[in-house]
Amino acid sequence: MAVLPVLQWPDPRLRMPCGPAAADDATRGLARDMLDTMYAASGRGLAAPQVGVLTRVFVMDATWKTAAHTPEIFLNPEIIWRSGTVATGPEGCLSIAHVLAEVSRATEIILRWLTLDGAIAAAKLTGFRAICAQHEMDHLDGILTLDRLSPEARALAEVEAQR
Ligand code: ZN
Numbered sequence: 001m002a003v004l005p006v007l008q009w010p011d012p013r014l015r016m017p018c019g020p021a022a023a024d025d026a027t028r029g030l031a032r033d034m035l036d037t038m039y040a041a042s043g044r045g046l047a048a049p050q051v052g053v054l055t056r057v058f059v060m061d062a063t064w065k066t067a068a069h070t071p072e073i074f075l076n077p078e079i080i081w082r083s084g085t086v087a088t089g090p091e092g093c094l095s096i097a098h099v100l101a102e103v104s105r106a107t108e109i110i111l112r113w114l115t116l117d118g119a120i121a122a123a124k125l126t127g128f129r130a131i132c133a134q135h136e137m138d139h140l141d142g143i144l145t146l147d148r149l150s151p152e153a154r155a156l157a158e159v160e161a162q163r
Contacts, residue, residue: 002033003040004051009096009161013052015142021048021055021075023118031073031116034059043094045132047139050095058136062129075114077137080122082106091135091145099157101145105134 007013021027030053038046038059047058056076063070085107090100109130112122125133138144146154146161 001036004033004037006037006041006046006050006094007052009093009144009146011095013049013054014095014139014144016049016054017142018049018054018056018140021057021114023075023114023116027055027057027075028116030055031057031059035061035071035073038094039064041094043092044128045136046094047136049139049142056140058133058140060129060132060136062127062132073116074111074133074136075116077111077113077133077140079109079134079137080112081110083108087131089131091131093135093145095139096144096146096157096161098160098163099145101149101157102153103135103145103148105131107131109133 034046034051037051044062045060048055058074060072061070083106086104087107088102088104091103092100107130108126110124111133115121146157149157
């Protein structure tokens with residue numbers, strides 16, 4: 001088990017696009033450490049660039065705060081469909097302390113990804129899993145919740161983030 005430091009905005013590594021991940025031992029170790037880090041930070045999602053690794057990997061556990069643990073690991077995720085229905089809600093981010101940003105996201109997506117065993121997987125995600133996956137996938141492209149706010153809301157959120 002290894003809990004890694006979580007990079008904080010405005011660390012420039014949070015702005016870098018990530019490269020493809022391989023289903024190998026290095027990624028298996030990374031994913032394990034990312035889950036340890038996510039639970040230790042009391043989060044429900046974490047992307048590799050948040051721990052300084054510029055690889056297309058994110059982890060998520062949508063249920064552990066209220067029910068059983070359901071850790072999920074996604075390599076090279078791609079959204080292959082998104083619903084026309086959009087919902088706006090507050091999103092925290094382990095890399096942007098103190099800020100809950102009101103972000104609009106598709107309420108349902110179909111995600112395709114590579115598993116740690118090297119298999120192609122696909123699933124329809126709804127509810128919190130859909131929102132969280134879109135948030136984490138933004139991280140893989142160097143995009144933060146702050147970028148999805150109006151200029152006014154962003155300015156206020158950036159002040160909050162420095163507190
Ligand atoms: Zn985040």
